[in-house]
Amino acid sequence: MPRIMSSKWPSGRSKAPIPKTKSASRRILRN
Numbered sequence: 001m002p003r004i005m006s007s008k009w010p011s012g013r014s015k016a017p018i019p020k021t022k023s024a025s026r027r028i029l030r031n
């Protein structure tokens with residue numbers, strides 16, 4: 001999992017993040 005996700009949400013929410021942030025984090029990782 002990207003560090004941005006775990007940094008923005010706790011481990012509990014990290015499992016089900018917002019779709020918008022998910023696609024954004026994926027773009028950053030692929031970028």
